[in-house]
Each structure stands twice: as C-alpha cells, then as structure tokens.
Amino acid sequence: MSGRRRARACPRTRSEEREISASPCRTCVGCRQRAAKADLLRVVAVEGVCVPDPRGRMPGRGAHLHPDPECLAQAERRKAFVRALRVPGPLDSAPLRAFLSGDGLSEVGRTGPAKRYLASRK
Numbered sequence: 001m002s003g004r005r006r007a008r009a010c011p012r013t014r015s016e017e018r019e020i021s022a023s024p025c026r027t028c029v030g031c032r033q034r035a036a037k038a039d040l041l042r043v044v045a046v047e048g049v050c051v052p053d054p055r056g057r058m059p060g061r062g063a064h065l066h067p068d069p070e071c072l073a074q075a076e077r078r079k080a081f082v083r084a085l086r087v088p089g090p091l092d093s094a095p096l097r098a099f100l101s102g103d104g105l106s107e108v109g110r111t112g113p114a115k116r117y118l119a120s121r122k
C-alpha cells in the first residue's frame with residue numbers, strides 16, 4: 001500500500017490552498033476524488049482531534065472529505081488527515097466518525113454532535 005496514488009484530475013498543488021472563485025473544487029482525502037467544495041465536509045484538527053466543520057468557519061487548515069464513512073475509513077487508513085492538516089501526530093477521528101454515522105448532514109451541522117462536541121471543549 002503506497003498511498004501515493006493521486007487523482008490525476010486534481011493535482012495537489014499550492015493552488016488548492018487558494019480560494020478559486022470560479023469553481024470551488026476540493027479533493028476528498030478519503031477516496032481522492034474531486035468534488036465540489038460544497039459536497040465535501042471540511043475537517044480541521046483541534047488539539048489532536050479531527051473535528052467536522054460543516055460550516056467551514058473554523059480557523060486553520062482544513063481537509064475535505066465526502067460525508068461518507070467509507071471515505072473516512074480510507075482517509076484513516078492512509079493517515080490522510082495527518083498529511084492534509086500537517087499535524088505532527090496521530091489524530092483522533094472518533095468525533096468525525098460519530099458525525100458521519102448520524103444522518104442528515106445539514107441538520108447535524110446545525111445542532112448535532114459536532115456542535116455539542118465543540119461546545120464541550122470550550
């Protein structure tokens with residue numbers, strides 16, 4: 001397992017870090033497929049924990065993932081979050097898994113575990 005295969009359609013370059021206003025597109029860190037930014041869940045690292053950021057409002061680097069447990073599993077297997085978020089250590093993705101196992105992403109984004117999780121850490 002190399003983990004080096006990359007979606008050729010969306011080479012990861014520095015331009016990915018800039019906002020491309022024409023057609024915001026990100027690569028899922030799980031399946032490596034390109035998708036509209038709006039279709040992907042933003043994930044940020046907070047104190048060694050992967051935290052879902054459905055509103056895209058949290059500061060810092062974000063990784064993008066399909067809101068799909070399968071993509072999360074792939075991302076975990078290849079430590080994609082550690083790489084994408086440029087953190088030194090392992091990341092706990094339990095909150096993310098909990099988030100994804102709930103249904104109704106938009107609903108969860110407003111009232112679900114992510115919000116509760118973040119509130120509990122303040």
Ligand SMILES: [Zn+2]
Nearest residue numbers: 028031066071
């Ligand atoms: Zn995916």
